[in-house]
Amino acid sequence: MSHAVPADQKWWSGGKSPFNVEYGKVMMWYFLMSDAFTFGAFLISYGTIRFASNGWPDPNEVFQSFPGLGSGLPLAFVSLMTFILIISSVTMVLAVQAGHAMDKKAVVRNLIWTIIGGIAFLSCQAWEWTHLYHEGAWWGSNPFTNMDGTKASTNFTNFFFTITGFHGFHVFSGVIINIIMLIMTLNNVFERKGHYLMIEKAGLYWHFVDLVWVFVFTCFYLI
Amino acid sequence: MSFTDNYQEVSHHHDFDREAARKEVIRVTVILTVITIVELILGFVMMGVHNEFMRHVIKGAICVFMLAKAFYIVAYFMHLKHEVRNLIMTIVVPLGLFIWFIIAFLTDGNSYRNLKNKYDPYHYEQSQIKVEKPAKSDHGSHDAKKEGAIE
Known part of the structure; x- marks a missing residue:
């Protein structure tokens, strides 16, 4: 933490870690940066195609169903998914902080909540995909018309399933990573090491998944 | 230098104030929640707005809120600040x-559309034909294959 460091510290004179974090965390940041460019490329290609099209489907017409409540409810289900992901990000921060304090019980509790949040999000996505599939939407198939009533191409569904699928895969691998972290915590691996820095790296990945959802949510459901 | 030495020179756990950190998390959670709710309200408002210009203004506002959320997640949850x-x-x-990536590609897409509409009138005409809305049952299905669908 920077506030623990004198302001005139000479970082590059040798003998100390210039970024003041350990190797694994720097590498996690660099990995996330490359992943940000991958997602960025996906979303920008979506934007480019959308700008190059004369019409585009209305998200409020496409995504308007809620399990058990029927249709006619635009934005409702995706709001639920968004809040699930935000809350699971919060519990992940709490797990990281508990790790700082070497509080194993709190780490375990918050990791379990994070995993539950991740699984809940994936279940929501599975429901949404199934629902859209039954409406006739899939890669190469778009039953929806453009907002102005003209015929839509399949670009919309292709991008939607590719990008939310890629994000869903990240959520899935994040859940797997968190489960591994939970098992390692329960086995006292971090207690023996004397620090919970591994949880921080898993946490960075999990927050990144939440961060990407902020962009996917905006690009596909809101605008 | 051994692996563990590396951690000791990194100024970590000392003077970690858990209570202050907790308060910060609560504050950021509230901010993220409020921004999301504002975004959703804007989304609902936009449904009733049909003026092209106003829709773009609202979309721009939503993008600004999106960037604000991204800032709070990266700065506080990912601790980068x-x-x-x-x-x-x-x-x-x-x-x-x-910045370059977004501006360059969206401009390119836009220019492609304008050029194509101008020099390929057939494409433009085709894209203006309205399709009559099929009477959609509440749960449409794959039995009725949609036109243009890949088998």
Whole structure:
């Protein structure tokens, strides 16, 4: 933490870690940066195609169903998914902080909540995909018309399933990573090491998944 | 230098104030929730707005809120704000490429559409034909194959 460091510290004179974090965390940041460019490329290609099209489907017409409540409810289900992901990000921060304090019980509790949040999000996505599939939407198939009533191409569904699928895969691998972290915590691996820095790296990945959802949510459901 | 030595020179757990950190998390959670609710309200408002210009203004506002959320997640949840300046700069400066990336590609898409509408009138005419809305049952299905669908 920077506030623990004198302001005139000479970082590059040798003998100390210039970024003041350990190797694994720097590498996690660099990995996330490359992943940000991958997602960025996906979303920008979506934007480019959308700008190059004369019409585009209305998200409020496409995504308007809620399990058990029927249709006619635009934005409702995706709001639920968004809040699930935000809350699971919060519990992940709490797990990281508990790790700082070497509080194993709190780490375990918050990791379990994070995993539950991740699984809940994936279940929501599975429901949404199934629902859209039954409406006739899939890669190469778009039953929806453009907002102005003209015929839509399949670009919309292709991008939607590719990008939310890629994000869903990240959520899935994040859940797997968190489960591994939970098992390692329960086995006292971090207690023996004397620090919970591994949880921080898993946490960075999990927050990144939440961060990407902020962009996917905006690009596909809101605008 | 052994692996564990490396951790000791990194100023970590000492003077970690858990209570202050907790308060910060609560504050950021509230901010993220409020921004999301504002975004959703804007989304609902936009459904009733049909003026093209006003729709773009609202979409622009939503994008600003999106960037604000991204800032709070990266700065506080991912803790980047509290890292040393060197690390922040190696992460943030390369992301500046996105400024060019977004402007260049969206402009290109827009220009492609304008040129195609201008020089390919057939394409433009075809894209203006309205399709009559099929009477959609509440749960449409794959039995009725949609036109243009790939088998």
